[in-house]
Amino acid sequence: MPELAEVEFNRRTWDSGMGKKILKLRIHPKVRIFRDVKVGALEKTLTGSTLSRSEARGKQIIFLFSGGNWLGIHLGMTGRLRVEGPNFEPAKHDHLVLYQSHRALVFMDMRQFGRVRFHQGTAAPAWWRQIPPSVTSSEFGFDFMRQFLLRHKKLPIKATLLQQKGFPGIGNWMADEILWRAGIDPRLRTGKISGVDLRKLWQKLRWVAREAMRWVSPTYSEFPRGWLFHERWNKDGKCPRHRIPLRRETVGGRTTAWCPQCQQT
DNA sequence: ACCCCTGTTCGGCG
């Protein structure tokens, strides 16, 4: 599931539980997603507390409970939040379930690349406060982006776009979509991008991120035709503009699809 | 059987 807009979509799935008390929890305690969490303390503390607020930043989600208890969720590759009925029985991959009187809030994650965090205190945890400005916010200006790029001159631009410290919420398909629209070869070293292309990169990044948010809100609808998104999954995907085969190669450690015509070095 | 996968972290190498 999870990049920027889909993370926000997942966050909202628990909205029906806002302002309601947690009656009990069900946890698969030894599972990898709870690494570094004191599962016993989490279970004890959240029982009887009230879910009061939530927010998504990049790929991270945080839920605030009464008494200053913060539950952090990272969805990884296959994590998903959903809601079930109050008598729900968790299946194999339903690792965390919060029961309320009228529903069960479920975090499932098949591959367990996701993560749960737990923090107690009046202020949000440090890892949350340190998440850089959203790529859709006014703080994420052109110069702000350029400053980050200058610190990763040697990396292929595709790899740089995947850095969550600079581009929170950008993942594999969004990076490909942005580079395709900006006409930049994903293998190009970040420091070699021309001033004109940098400007274009910033504009397309903002556009793709905002459009993605728009299409996923308030209900999940598919992205419009003409997005690279629809083509990049299949082996014989074609450039939406030229109808020529996309190139597929590993760049920055991830499968990358691009149009050799649109994206010249 | 073998290869693929919307993510992150860690160990090794230069």
Add this chain to the structure above:
DNA sequence: CCGCCGAACAGGGG
């Protein structure tokens, strides 16, 4: 010590 890369994590689908 730093930057970069590939492997590992885990499970299911084609």
